[in-house]
Amino acid sequence: MQPEPNSKPAKEHARKTNGNACLFYGIATTDGCYILFLKMKINKHILFTALALLWCVAAFAQQLSLVECRSMSDNKFQLVYKLSNASSCSAFTPPEVSGAELKYKTQGQEIKAETSIGNGKVRSNSSRSYIFSLTFKANQTGKLKVGRAYATVGGKKIASKESTIIVEEKGASTSRSAMQQPWKSRTVDPTNPFTQGVDKDVTANDLFVKIELSKPRVYEQQAVVCTVKLFTKFPIKEFFPLQQPEYNGFLIEDITPKMPASAPVEQYNGQNYYTAILRKSILYPQKSGTLTINSGEFDVLPVKRQVFVGLNVAIAVPVDGNKLRIKSNAASVNIMPLPSPRPAGFTGAVGEFSISDAITPNQQKTFATGTYTLKVSGSGNIKYIKAPSIAFPKEFDTFDPQNKINTSSDGSDVKGDVTFTYQFIPQQVGQFAIGQGEFVYFNPNTEKYETLTLPAHTLHIAKGKDQPSNTADGAKKMTDIYPVHSGDLHLSKTHTLWLDRWTYWALLLLPFAFFTGILVYYRKLVKERANVQLMRVKRAGKVAQKRLKQAKQYMDHHLDSEFYAEVLTALWGYLSDKLGIPVSELSKDNIDAELQKYGVSEALRKQLLQLLEQCEYAQYTPELSRVNKKSVFEEAAKVMEDLENVKRINPSSK
Numbered sequence: 001m002q003p004e005p006n007s008k009p010a011k012e013h014a015r016k017t018n019g020n021a022c023l024f025y026g027i028a029t030t031d032g033c034y035i036l037f038l039k040m041k042i043n044k045h046i047l048f049t050a051l052a053l054l055w056c057v058a059a060f061a062q063q064l065s066l067v068e069c070r071s072m073s074d075n076k077f078q079l080v081y082k083l084s085n086a087s088s089c090s091a092f093t094p095p096e097v098s099g100a101e102l103k104y105k106t107q108g109q110e111i112k113a114e115t116s117i118g119n120g121k122v123r124s125n126s127s128r129s130y131i132f133s134l135t136f137k138a139n140q141t142g143k144l145k146v147g148r149a150y151a152t153v154g155g156k157k158i159a160s161k162e163s164t165i166i167v168e169e170k171g172a173s174t175s176r177s178a179m180q181q182p183w184k185s186r187t188v189d190p191t192n193p194f195t196q197g198v199d200k201d202v203t204a205n206d207l208f209v210k211i212e213l214s215k216p217r218v219y220e221q222q223a224v225v226c227t228v229k230l231f232t233k234f235p236i237k238e239f240f241p242l243q244q245p246e247y248n249g250f251l252i253e254d255i256t257p258k259m260p261a262s263a264p265v266e267q268y269n270g271q272n273y274y275t276a277i278l279r280k281s282i283l284y285p286q287k288s289g290t291l292t293i294n295s296g297e298f299d300v301l302p303v304k305r306q307v308f309v310g311l312n313v314a315i316a317v318p319v320d321g322n323k324l325r326i327k328s329n330a331a332s333v334n335i336m337p338l339p340s341p342r343p344a345g346f347t348g349a350v351g352e353f354s355i356s357d358a359i360t361p362n363q364q365k366t367f368a369t370g371t372y373t374l375k376v377s378g379s380g381n382i383k384y385i386k387a388p389s390i391a392f393p394k395e396f397d398t399f400d401p402q403n404k405i406n407t408s409s410d411g412s413d414v415k416g417d418v419t420f421t422y423q424f425i426p427q428q429v430g431q432f433a434i435g436q437g438e439f440v441y442f443n444p445n446t447e448k449y450e451t452l453t454l455p456a457h458t459l460h461i462a463k464g465k466d467q468p469s470n471t472a473d474g475a476k477k478m479t480d481i482y483p484v485h486s487g488d489l490h491l492s493k494t495h496t497l498w499l500d501r502w503t504y505w506a507l508l509l510l511p512f513a514f515f516t517g518i519l520v521y522y523r524k525l526v527k528e529r530a531n532v533q534l535m536r537v538k539r540a541g542k543v544a545q546k547r548l549k550q551a552k553q554y555m556d557h558h559l560d561s562e563f564y565a566e567v568l569t570a571l572w573g574y575l576s577d578k579l580g581i582p583v584s585e586l587s588k589d590n591i592d593a594e595l596q597k598y599g600v601s602e603a604l605r606k607q608l609l610q611l612l613e614q615c616e617y618a619q620y621t622p623e624l625s626r627v628n629k630k631s632v633f634e635e636a637a638k639v640m641e642d643l644e645n646v647k648r649i650n651p652s653s654k
Contacts, residue, residue, distance in 0.1 A: 062083065062084060062158050063083070063085070063158070064081060064082070064083045064150075064158045064159065066081055067081065067082045070189055070192055075137055075139075076103070076135060076136065076138070077135075077165065077167065079095075079146065079165075080132070081132040082132075083131075083158070084127070085129065086129065086130055086151070087128055087154075088153065089152065089153055091150075091151070091152040092107070092150070092151050092152075093151075094132075094149060095147040095149040097146050098144050099144045100136040100137060100138045100139060101136060102135070103135045103137055104135050105132060106132075106267070107131070107270065108131045108269075108271075109128060109129070140167070141167045141168060143165070143166055144166070146162060146163045146164065148162055188200055189233070189272060190234070190273060191272065193318075194307060196234055196303075197304060197305055197307055198306055202302050202322075205271075207232045207233065208232075209228065209229070209230050209231070209328035209329075211228055211245060211328050212226070212331070213227075213293075214412065215333065218335060218336070220288055220350070221284050221338075221348060221380075221381045223282050223284060223351075223380065223381070223413040224283050225280070225281070225283075225411070226282075226283050226293060227279075228277070228279040230275065230276045231273040231275055232274050232302070233272070233273055234303060234304065234321070235274070235302065236300060236302060236303070238300070238301035239299075240298065241278075241297075242298060242325075244296050245295060245296040245328060246294040247283060248294075249335075250284060251283070252283060255280040255282060255411065257277045257280050263276055282413060282414060284384070285333070287335065288335045288337035289334075289335055291333055292330055292331070292332045293333075295330045298326055298327075299324070300326055301323045303320060304319055304320075304321045305319070339448075343440045343451070344440075345440040346440040346449060347386040347388065348381070348384065348385070348386060349380065349382075349385045349386075349440070351379050351380015351441065352378045352379055352445065353378035353382070353439070354376075354452070355377075356374075357372065357373060357375070359373075363460075365426070365462045365463065367425060368426070368464055369423055369425055370459075371423055372390060372424065373422075374390070375417055375418075376418050377417040378417075380441075382405070382414055387401040388437060388454075390422055390434065391434065391435035391437065392434060393434070395427050396426055397424065397425040398423070399423045401420045402420070403418055403420050404418070405418045426461040428461065429461050431458060431459070431461070432458075432459050433457065434459065435456055436456040437454035438452070438454065439452040439454065544573065547566060547569055547570035548567070548636065551566035551570060555629050555630070555633060560618070563629055564616075564632075565619055568615045568619065570640075571608075571611070571615070572586060574643075575591055579591070591608075591609070595608070595643075600646050604639070608643075611632070611635055611636060611639060615632065615636075618632070
């Protein structure tokens, strides 16, 4: 309890001792205690020091108080008490609430540390407080009286004040001595939107994903349930799994959890959370040792509340918070190896099982198919059980068994049955026996191997319809094995080594020849690309064709001026690349001279120059030009094609 010291001295008197004046100051506190200071001489500095010490003692005194009252559904409410500045608490007695019944209580701790620097020294102080959350269910509405709560600290009992709460018809409760503004609460309550304000930071204690295992220690192939669960105090708008937990070393049987109508509220470490099961699986470990389920990673968008307070009402409007990236914990389970030695008939079945068998039809005949059915029922790794070995008579033709699995997951293990079907065909008439069999499994509850015995069966095989009967000596000759072939098998007696054949050496030299050809071609390609002018000449035709495509688009859209300009650009650019002359230095005279040196005929040169004049005239005086654009386009393409086909007769003149 926080004491409030009285500054007036409660008692003062003086007495003589050994010739010195002594004064006793007694200051009464609210809990009825006296704090005495002995002063040898009246000095104002000592007086101020004494008062400072008094305030420090008052600040560190223990106090038990009701700090919060929260309303819950179904006429439930929660009272939160705080014991301040207590290093320990040996006992806590809840208050008596008239008209209400205590359902459960939780306890937590709050530690605060403070560091101060003064006079060149660093001082650290810490305080510990205890938080007690009490959940009551009201049996009536109206005003309810809350009695005193008691806490025992160091053998001393500390009491809280009495208070009154009001329970309304729908279960709402208020407290006159507790906090009257829930949106200012420092504790986030998932059932109270007013505590989920935008000023609250979403901490790792408010939102996390937890991997829970049903058992910390199991045997190989024994089921362990793994649940990936989301705990949150805030509503969730978006949830994206970036990386799911990894189940290395396990066989997995996923369970589809039932989706509740609304998110359930659970208590974890004394606090309430909305919970949601993200994934639930039954795991069957495949090896011994410590197996770890790695943590997953998720992107989460929580929803906070913007609180608006009016005169007699307050509303909480949902708003999006900041997107968070969270990681789950990693969970480990200790896997024990199955006991040794293992029985001879053990095939890996772990769990609790029962068996039954049947043979159909009742009357067996030769060369007719019969069926032996073995059904294994129970719980465990039933999906992974191998077919037991059945001792059929050697006079029967048998086939590999087929299995049919019918299982379901009940939340803690896989239950159901698996049916193994063995087909056989008797080959002889007579009486035969299918020997006694065994099904061996390991029971993790008893930690022992257990054996289920299959009964022996005696079969009377009758003569099959339209099939040969047994011979006089009672044995039927085998007809499915052919005799060994005798005579000349035409085996080769001479062999030729691969090293003596020319094809071997040809194939050996082929990769070297292929590599040499690639090297020569690559060197030639590098040399050509180093010659910039040569590359321009080679690409001149391709570049001109691209430009003519643009000119055709202008022609199709009846853009005369742009069409002739693009044709001229294509022709001048082509001649510049082909002849190795910059566009700025080209003229009709030097074009004619260079084309003549190149080996172009006079007719083709004349046609090219006329085409240039037509395009220039049509570009600058389109209203006077009567040239057909289509014929100009086709003539330009033909001229460049003819120039491409001309072989150069004097390369040195370039």
